[in-house]
Amino acid sequence: MPPRCSPASALFLPFLYPTLFRSLPRVPRASLSTAASPSTSAAEHGSDSTETLTASDTIPVSRLNPSPDDYAISSFADKAKVTILAGGGGHGCISFLREAFMANGPANGGDGGHGGNIYIQAVHGENSLHKLARRRIIRAGRGKTGQGSNRGGARGDDVVIQVPIGTVIREIERIDPMDEEKILYRQAREKEREYDKLVREAEEAAQASEETGVGEGEALRLNIDLPEPPEHPNAHKFILYPGMSNSDRRGLSLPRLPLRERLYAQPDPPLHLDLSVASPRPILLAAGGLGGLGNPHFVSKDRPRPLFATKGERAVRMQLELELKLLADVGFVGLPNAGKSTLLRALTRSRARVGNWAFTTLQPNIGTVVLDNHKGRPIVKLRSSGGSSPSHSVIHDATFGSVVVSQQHGQVQIGEAPEPRKRFTIADIPGLIEGAHLDRGLGMEFLRHVERAGVLAFVIDLNAGDAVKALKSLWTEVGLYARMREDEEREREASERIDWQGDGSTSAASRMMVADLPEPSAQPTGLHIASKPWFVIATKGDLPGTEENFDKLKTYLDAVTDGEEPHPSNVEHAWTEDCVAIPVSAIHGQGVDRIIHWTLGLLDD
């Protein structure tokens, strides 16, 4: 375990609070970095720390201290409802060869093109569903109609919907013309069977009347009583030649079309996809309709010049609900106005709105910390070994690439090094207030994102009163929310359980089914959030008079790590492995490197 706020590490320069880094000579406040000077000089002039609340006013406007209207509107969305329409098939063509001295050439109408499919693919680099949420309807291309001279129509364009990794797709509604057609065919077959039965009965009756000597007239009457034969269900699928004469139309007998199988298998309903890893290939959501058949398909000895072709098949239409589950690697949790958005700006290229008032942020902002220059070369210097996982070291070998040498129980083990992380994402959510778990403030909606982050970073304003108290109240809110969610989950699970008896009691059969499963604990613990690794980012450290507050916070966190104090949420068995507080001054971009390194250590553990 690395020393907390290690004075030996050159990366973790104690630019703030030199007194906490005992082995370093005490640096007088006046000689702190120039960036911190405006507020320092304010302190020298004897100003009160509460007066420096608006210290950002004295700092020149920059990317990290922007004017309130210098921001990009957050285009983030974690939910979307879309209707997808696969492309219908193009119609078949009715055409005949026309050449000099050939009055009635053979049929040469081309087939229609097949409709385009709609696929979905989870990819790296996407981290929001806002583009989909805005589009609402996604259509694949329609197949083109066939042409004369046996030229087939072009295929409709496929559409690949790219979504972030962690997207869950649920089907709400589906209209599949193939299913409708199957039902129509089944009904038609039943009607035909009934008609055949009637015909057979009429014939038998006619035969019987002949044998019993009833006159020919009676037999004829029985035949006339028969209803019209049922129409075949695929009559609507044909297109007729527009220049057809009335006599042609009267003598037209349309052939029976068999049910055609789609080129691509349509996934069975209800569709439920959980794309928790990048999909190497796009996954089919909706298959396009088949192209119609040109008139040469219907040429026969009795019908040398078919004056019809078939229409393209209609395609699937689906309504889907998409939800982005795994949102960010790190979730910022903090009171309003703590400096979360400024910190996000300092760590990433985000242009989140910053303002000296509560609830500046109304929608979550997602920022990506890029660790390489997109060519594999690191732009953030990583620690060679150690961090929060010092039990292994990475050796770079020209022949074998990266090899991990780890020591477990005194034995050296050699394994393949994991791909170095190239980026991680941070979610900056609106500030939490007391009662957030009861949906006060902008609370609940956004605590969901915290629940899903791998690491929690508590952003505490050192200039806004007791930091330990602030941390405890934030953890209390998060803990209460976690318990509430566990309760909800349990209720949902109970309502989804099969009621074998129909009266709410569970029979022996269902008991057998769940016998091997561990019984869920009766009380919600909130452990699913409290067991996540976390750390504290103590911000606004440039403001005078904050050093003491940080000192207290550090002492408290050391006590939590050593087990002398309970976890701030009071949840038992919560994560207390290495609770640290990192002092930063986001407005000056100081200390942010250390956040990146610490986060990497926690994420890679």
Ligand SMILES: Nc1nc2c(ncn2[C@@H]2O[C@H](COP(=O)(O)OP(=O)(O)OP(=O)(O)O)[C@@H](O)[C@H]2O)c(=O)[nH]1
């Ligand atoms: N002196 C100083 N001021 C800071 C620092 N970080 C943020 N501020 C100021 O604190 C105020 C609030 O910053 P924001 O980043 O908007 O805070 P927030 O936590 O995102 O606020 P909400 O979105 O309302 O929850 C702004 O006036 C910032 O300029 C810092 O490190 N030092």
Ligand SMILES: [Mg+2]
């Ligand atoms: Mg904000």
